[in-house]
Amino acid sequence: MADIYHEIPPRFQVEIDREKCRLCERCTVNCTYDVHSFQGERIVTRSENCVACQRCATMCPQGAISILPGKISFAPHYTYSERIRRIIYEQASTGGVMLAGSGTDLPYRVIFDDLLLDAAQVTNPSIDPLRETVETVTYLGRKPDRMFVTEGDGKLTVSRGADYPNVQLSTPIVVGHMSLGSISYNACVAILRAAKEVGTMVGTGEGGLHPDFYEYADVINSEVASGRFGIEPRYLKEIAALEIKIGQGAKPGHGGHLPGEKVDALISETRMIPKGTDALSPYPHHDIYSIEDLAQLIGALKEASRYRVPVGVKIAAVHNSAPIASGIARAGADFITLDGLRGGTGAAPRIIRDHAGIPVELAVAAVDRRLREEGIRHLVSIVAGGSIRYAADLVKVLALGADAAMVGQSVLIAMGCRACQMCHLGNCSWGIATQRPDLTRRLDVDIAAQRLANVFHAWTEELREILGALGIDSVESLVGNRDRLRYVGPNPKVAEVLGVKHAGEPWSD
């Protein structure tokens, strides 16, 4: 396809207050999208390149830069919205498949926002989480059907069956899979350091583990994806958990492609491929074309890790998630991660990111119910991700049936990401979703790690606040406790799928 450029009004208007500007040129250095340049006497801006990452405005010592909505209006049209027209213009210019970063920005209803929490009043007391114990410890992994303990002759005899390795988390929040490649080395280190401090788990993403990161092995959840990059014995043995990635909420049914030009020394060492070669993650696992094949890979990973760590399977939340999850549980997985429609990505075709999959709220409720109906809920822990934005979503997703929440975008935002959704360009001006050495340097690991640890701490405290208000002193009594949720949205069918009553209806089924 030939590029046929067509002038389109800019999305943002960048303005410089000439009174304030001291011509220090900091904006020209900081902008990674070629907006600002110094032309002899003044800073010149190319607004059409601006993505509203706010780097220039934040770094301007004079506060002279404003980023405003584009000044040229599109004639209002509900059906052919500005967004649709921009997509058509761009495809007309390039003939390309629209690529996008981050998670979908379409206004799908956030069902979390239609759910309200209960609180203890009179018939049971609320609990003060600041002064009394309210526990958030969570175990991910398969649990036995039951324990075998007999009593006799002053002795309790505990007969153990198979081993059931579980990962202990201090709080029911895990970091999703963001590989070195999708985010920078410094971002990875900051996340690992924060997770270690807090006592939770971090996914490696498809791409192996950089040798430096083995220092954090006890918080690492090694991903085994379709590209099988970076898999070596210690990647399977020296870690906290293993996870087979079947799908991702932002791109169900899609693979991955890290272009060769991005495969520098760092990535090469991590993915264990030569510098400059393409890193292709095929769409499916080519050793998994059916459920029994998944069972085979699960079995292989358990053997390789000598049954020491739980083995999970991550799927995108799709229409048939419930039976799929049942199959995964029966195939021997120890935990299942459900990644919802609004989940994030370093890069994905926009058409998939925005239009495939289902919201995680519905998927979690459906999977939890299905596994219970089949009497196998204890076989797997459920981890739910894909737009767990803040602590309120965390609490609600647990009540809907998840054992833990998986977070990604919020982690990046905590470290300074402005959600400009240009991750796929690899020019992240904040040094997060980029591999350019001049940019990755911008992320101060110590500060980023502390900010992230702060967020985990704050969420955990807020979770404890809510548990206290619910009169619950340990998080396991919230898991699947949908009776403590009420629906206030417009669609009763949603409430039915969630298994949640409408607000105003008292306790019952």
Added chain:
Amino acid sequence: MVEVKEKVEAEVRAEAEPYVVEISALDERGEPKPYKALNEEVHRAAAAGCDVIRLRDVHGQRFLAAGMEGRVRLEVYGTPGNDLGIFMDGPTIEVFGSAQDQTGNTMNNGKIVVHGNAWDVTAFAARGGKIFVRGDGGYRIGIHMKEFRRHRPVVVYGGCVREFFGEYMAGGLLVALGLDGRGNAATHNAGREVVGPGLATGIHGGVIYLRGDVPDHYLGVGAVKRGLDERDRKTLEPVLREFGEYFDVPLELIWEKPFTKVVPASSRPYGAYYCGKLI
């Protein structure tokens, strides 16, 4: 003139035998009277100016002496019900038996002496007065006890208490001695812990004295252990003497074992807990 006469009569009576009224808490069928009826009799007796109200066969009637003022003395034989002496402001209650839950709830002033045990949530939010219990206590004793101006509540347990002792404590004095639950024998109590976990969690005022040591992990949020100095001994001495007199426990026996003192680490333990400037 009438007032003067009444005053003189009262003084004469004080020097003479105390004016004692006995009330049975059982009705004519031998069943416990409803609490409302019993309390009504108590209030009538107090209004009639008696000094001592002796309650016989009490079986769980609640709210005895609730909100009562003045200097009347209640002697309770049997088991008073929950909320004994709630909101009380002055009277003395002596229980020859055990009390149940919420004894001395939100008490302002007065005294409660219990010759048995007094279980959960004793002295909740008490602002003044004294409570002496010969035996054991349960959970959340002295929770949110406070002090104000000249009022400083004192609670002493001869036996052991359980979790959340002095939770939210904002003032006053809490003591647990860990003596044998039978009290006056006052033998040491090997193997029984004087206090449980969650000790003084959220404490921001007042002081706790425990006879014996306490494991560090029993300390709640914002509570610290300290040793005793001379001032502490001076504070404790009269309180323990009073306890010893009620239950016939020799002071030297109590002092045989060193005490641990628990106080707030700071009066604002959650200064950095909240945020909210950015949105």
Added chain:
Amino acid sequence: MNGLSYRGTWDKPATPPGRLERIGEACGIAALVNLDGRPESGARIGKMIRTMVDRENGLGAGYAAYGLFPERADLYCLQMLFDDRGALERAREFLGKKFRLDADEEIATYPVATLLGKPPICWRFFVAPPKEAEGQEDDYVMAQVFRLNAELAGAFVMSSGKDMAVFKGNGWSHEIFDFYGIGDYEAPLWLAHSRFPTNSPGWWGGAHPFNILGLSIIHNGEITSYGTNRRFVEMWGYRCTLLTDSEVIAYSLDLLLRQQRLPELVACAALAPPYHFLIDEMENGGARELLREIRVNYRPAMLNGPFSVAVATNYEAPTLLGMTDRKKLRPLVAATSADGNTVFLSSEECAIAILGEDATEAWAPHAGKPVIAGVGRGLVRRGTEDYFEGLEIEFANP
């Protein structure tokens, strides 16, 4: 509406009202067991529960007696309530098909003027499961009880165990006592419950004790983990139809004690486990390891929020078990008789003290730790011991 008329209507006194909602409970509980198995009349248990009259509001009370039918101890006793004769006949027909019907009789009842409305017909059946249920008699009986309660209009099974029965109804504890003539029965183990529901009018079947097979439970409090616990037991085939905490606790215990045959101490630790930080502080050893495993493996079984319970079982010998939640948010005291032969449990000490010389000074079991006492077993646990104190713990690995 005055206080009495709030006791609900009596269109279907025995069976649930059409729209059943979950009911919070704040109640009085009392229990006693004679360790030597000596039967005693219901007089003392009646006196105990009556003493705590301030804990009830007239919307339900009940009693359970264990060791009640020694001459028919091999038979399941279905103690039932019926709205009318038709329902009774339908039940008789159903039972005739599903069981060998050994005997049946009307349960003695006495007019109580203050009870509102017409009381239900009270009947008991002594049945034996058919041959094909051999080896799974309990499960068979439980399945039939579920069916009866769910499908047979106008009928309700109060209890279904061997050598025991539940007597309950809608009224004050003294009314239900008089209605069934509880003083005339003799048994070595008794439970009594008086109820203060916070929602919906009472109905006969909804009173407590709640029973399933040989397990009966009386309960005070309102658990905050109901949804989680309910989904847990439903996963194991239980059907929660009454939507009460007692029901879900009973099924949890039936699962752990009868189906999974866990020792009582292990089951109790699953329902009210110690905090992680206390487990971490324990001495390294079997008790710590076992508690850790229980916490990991029985997460959804944990009961959260305030409760105190007394449970009677007759798996081997009639046994009484009492415990509270791990924060001790509901009261429970225990005592023995002066001769040590009787163990008492009660919400309030006054209910024990009123027995006078019969009882020694009461003690308060620790939060989340069980009192266990059984006929022929003695006072096994006072609820003040350390976890698994005095027991050696051995792990047999595969």
